[in-house]
Amino acid sequence: GENVEQHPSTLSVQEGDSAVIKCTYSDSASNYFPWYKQELGKGPQLIIDIRSNVGEKKDQRIAVTLNKTAKHFSLHITETQPEDSAVYFCAASRRNSGNTPLVFGKGTRLSVIA
């Protein structure tokens, strides 16, 4: 089955700096890679996702890149703000293939220091 590794487990950055979180996956058939943000006391919320036919996707200060050959994908947050502080999870799955559940990484706790 799929295995997703996520690094780092904790990350502290100064406000305004960039943050990068990296994930690797094991199943070459995985084709859907979402990122979820979990704020304190809340459930995870989708912030951006990418499919395997795309190498990069941007949404304002957030971008995700995918390298299918190396089987890794990354989340990039630019101009970080204190409200970006949260736990971020990457995940991988095979869409359009019955129930292949999302397999999550173990999470990265991001702290943005004002």
Place this chain on the structure above:
Amino acid sequence: EAQVTQNPRYLITVTGKKLTVTCSQNMNHEYMSWYRQDPGLGLRQIYYSMNVEVTDKGDVPEGYKVSRKEKRNFPLILESPSPNQTSLYFCASSFSGTGSSYEQYFGPGTRLTVT
């Protein structure tokens, strides 16, 4: 407001006392799922349901039961809770488990402590 609701939000119970955590969504989603979140382990799927009356095991199903009699509800049942089931539980739903709509919407979580 489109949402997934869970009840209770917090529960402290004793070993062996049966309990049910309810989950309801108002988005007419076909797919529903239960996860547990433990420190250092991330989110792990317990059970999922592709549609009414269709349920299946996830990665960590031992000690749990589910049912899906109605589209909007997906309760999680612990027949005989044990301390190793102390965890933070999330219910999630999505339009479909396959196809183009796959964003999962998560509930606010239920923190369960079994003593």
